[in-house]
Amino acid sequence: MPHTIDEAFTALPLRALADAALARARALGAEHADFRFERVRSASWRLRDAKPAGSSDTTDLGYAVRVVHGGTWGFASGVDLTMDAAAGVASQAVAMAKLSAQVIRAAGSGVGAPPTPFGQWGRVELADEPVHADRTWVSSYEIDPFSVPDEEKTHLLAEWSARLLAANGVNHVDAALLTVHENKFYADTAGTVTTQQRVRLHPQLTAVSVDESSGEFDSMRTIAPPVGRGWEYLTGTGWDWDDELERIPELLAEKMRAPSVEPGLYDLVVDPSNLWLTIHESIGHATELDRALGYEAAYAGTSFATFDQLGKLRYGSELMNVTGDRTAEHGLATIGYDDEGVEAQSWDLVKDGTLVGYQLDRRIARLTGSGRSNGCAFADSPAHVPVQRMANVSLRPDPAGMSTEDLIGGVDRGIYVVGDRSWSIDMQRYNFQFTGQRFFRIENGRITGQLKDVAYQATTTDFWGSMAAVGGPQTYVLGGAFNCGKAQPGQVAAVSHGCPSALFRGVNILNTTQEAGR
Incomplete structure (x- = not known):
């Protein structure tokens, strides 16, 4: 009821x-x-x-x-x-x-x-x-x-x-x-x-x-x-x-x-429990238009996906379709109306691998001639002014996509990544590395045990450009966090990111213990 x-x-x-x-x-x-x-x-x-x-x-x-x-x-x-x-x-x-x-x-x-x-x-x-x-x-x-x-x-x-x-x-x-x-x-x-x-x-x-x-x-x-x-x-x-x-x-x-990973190039099957955070950092923050304009830089910097690249920037492979969504059921950033009275919407950010949209509030929408706001104003307290905040930014599944098991089955030498842990990304949302909770070695299409000390490293466009397959709706999970920070004075917002499992070819893997000099 x-x-x-x-x-x-x-x-x-x-x-x-x-x-x-x-x-x-x-x-x-x-x-x-x-x-x-x-x-x-x-x-x-x-x-x-x-x-x-x-x-x-x-x-x-x-x-x-x-x-x-x-x-x-x-x-x-x-x-x-x-x-x-x-x-x-x-x-x-x-x-x-x-x-x-x-x-x-x-x-x-x-x-x-x-x-x-x-x-x-x-x-x-x-x-x-x-x-x-x-x-x-x-x-x-x-x-x-x-x-x-x-x-x-x-x-x-x-x-x-x-x-x-x-x-x-x-x-x-x-x-x-x-x-x-x-x-x-x-x-x-x-x-x-x-x-x-x-x-x-x-x-x-x-x-x-x-x-x-x-x-x-x-x-x-x-x-x-x-x-x-x-x-x-x-x-x-x-x-x-x-x-x-x-x-x-x-x-x-x-x-x-588990043995420590040998660094090098691997194919990755990334589980939604890990991929949501990569989406948050490399797409979610990068497509906040106030950051792309240089109007906002607190906590997460600005963005490589500048406004002049709208409709031009090749963000990733043609399999990449990403939406901003304030309407997703059970989403942490789901609302009826934002803190400027704008009705919740869903819209495209990346379509067939190309940057086609941003996240907007009413002021930024008018300033850039972008039309109507898509409802991204939020304040975390009555004592704080609303600022442009992230929607539920999600990678869409392939309607006919494979299961996670089938994605793994198509990998000869790779790693299956599960769960989020630490991350690092530069102030343009471009160069990054991510770790995880669990890493499983893939050999000839089969899981053969866990690895440890794993981090994957790439630039945003190289990583999403290497996406070779997107899982089906049966692999889709809505991940997210309670603690996305932005603005000065600082504000915190909860946000979800849905995604399927996905396959990435030839991603650079670091050994975190070796990188730390231990």
Whole structure:
């Protein structure tokens, strides 16, 4: 049964506060104003060797007013739930816009100044968006994790931990669960009013093995992705936890005995549990248009996929089709409407190997003449201004594509890569190397055991250009992360990346131990 918006949230004076704030912004001459009220509850539980090691439960509640006044941005936020306070926050936002305009004009009066009084980016203008009046949206989940007693959560994590600890060769187990329940109310001077609710969670277990004779140790982590689901995810909906927990001790024991990889060129079959992160770093960040323009560089740098290459850049092989998607069921970046009142959409980023699109918010869309925003504005808190954030960026499967087993069967000498671990990529999203949780040697189309100390290295276009086969829909998995960082002050966003298994030919493999000089 579909959920409705939490009555405790809708009982707050949302519309009255919005009306007071927007009316004040209009009266002060704002060309645009929007009001955003948020309640974000986040909780976490951590266990070490089946015993509680920490927990938290916090709620962030407040509202923000953002304006365009005199062609510049203004922003302010507050927590006082009175009409006078909301109007006062709107006045502060307008005052900030006026101050920003003075700073920009002063900067423009110096030697080598930008050619306009508004700096090199010009006046702030927003792309048009249809009015969405009185819309509600709730994410797809069955059981709100906050309706489940804390004791039940810790009991399940402890029981899973005990299963792993009972296996030979497992010396320690770390378990964690993160849960978020997010409500947002949005209204703007154009007439859009939206109310939304979404739930997400991330369970994770890590088994550690220690060789007491040598002191060497290694770990094996679950590959279950974080999801936009509820508590049902931990009880068998969307993931087979029993199967994964049963397999981890044996996989970890084999990893401890595995030989170190010989560096060189190998064919790779990359599992979705690893490939999602490569997509995130080499495509997701690279196709954020604010980065491609040089407008944003915090945390992840700019992008080699510059705007002048739209429709021209050969990003990868003709098998490469990548979408940006704010509508994918259970996606971490899935919404009904973004933080600028733009309805969620799905669109092409890479088509048949060519760069054909970017991720946009309303300001960047208007600035570049790109048409309508595709709904990529997001703020992680009522105290933060919305910035352009990543959609669910996903590699599409081949409708008639092979199974993972068949992809492996087509490799004479290669490696099957499973699970994400560490990564490194330059500030243009171009040169990178990635490791993983599990690496399996492929010989003559068959898995012949694990390897360790493996990292694959490439440039973005060389790697995606080497993609020789894309798995079918039966191999497709929606991976992702809770902790994508961007902006100054820093903000964190959750995002999913779907992909099938895929085959890459002739990829350079490093031995990480040798590279570290050990």
